[in-house]
Amino acid sequence: MIRVLPPCISIVLTIICPLWLCAGAARAQTAPSSGTSRLSDPAIRPRASDLAGVRVVRFLTADDYPPFDFMDPDGTLAGFNVDVARAICAELKVACTVQARPFPALLDALRTGKGDAVIASQSIPERAPPGILFTRPIYLTPGRFAVRKGAPAPTDMRGTTIGVMAGGAHAAFVAAYFRRSIVTTFAGAPDLEAALKSGNVDAIFSDGPSLAAWLASAGSSDCCAFAGGPYLEPRYFGHGAGIAVRRDDRSLAASFDRALWVLEGDGRLSEIERKYFPVPFQ
Secondary structure, X not given: OOEOOOOOOOOXXXXXXXXXXXXXXXXXXXXXXXXXXXXXXXXXXXXXXOOOOOOEEEEEEOOEEOOOEEEOOOOOEEOHHHHHHHHHHHHHOOEEEEEEOOHHHHHHHHHOOOOOEEEEEEEOOOEEXXXXXXXXXXXXXXXXXXXXXXXOOOOOOOOOEEEEEOOOXXXXXXXXXXXXXXXXXXXXXXXXXXXXXHOOXXXXXXXXXXXXXXXXXXXXXXXXXXXXXXXXXXHHHOOOEEXXXXXXXXXXXXXXXXXXXXXXXXXXXXXXXXXXXXXXXX
16 A cells, blocks of 8 residues: 555656665565564664754645545544654654645645645655655555465465456566466455455455555454565565655755654554554554
8 A cells, every 4th residue: 555656757866775775675575574664773873954943844645545644534634644744743843734635736735835745655766756855664565465364374386376456566476476376366456355255265465554454444354364474575565655855855854764763663653553554564
């Protein structure tokens, strides 16, 4: 569950691979899942940046991507991204506003000064769009298997039937690493999830946040659970979701990086994730 920048945006700015991005990047293996993963080295504390004169940080997000951003029944903007933005401001000891705009308009609003940062589950691209700089990731979007409760985790053995959504990275990953399995494709997530509930497939493979939200929802009827740890190969699953700022606001980006490092270390980021994802996805 991650949002990709519109393909029409021209790509010119190369991001140099920093420590948090390169460490453990090329893996097609699993790891135990117990909530938000530590995405940075706890021994390497990011340097503090000077935010003197910054009285308020204006975050922009969307409102149509639950549980990351949405309007609750009383019309208040809520969600994982909203809570992370407020936690960052609390850590930096600056005032904070979070405003909703249509997702396709977010970066243009940032460029034109209508906000200071975008936190909307945008994927960190290999090359950032013009005038934009991304922070380190807030969270990753690993590939995950789900099976019916009590069933074993799928292995690379002939005869295992795995459901995936057609044409995406998860289908490509299964084709590359589970060649002896039988792969069945589906047009969308509802059909994929229904196939697992009904037993038409042995397992389904999709992005962790989407599956976690479904597993915790009434729609799953408590039928199923994750099997195995997260698959983290960035060639298939990207580099996670970050915060976008204007390219010349490097001190603000550095401050966000430091705040996220602290929020990871003291457990506040994990606490926010558990609030919106009772079933951990990382």
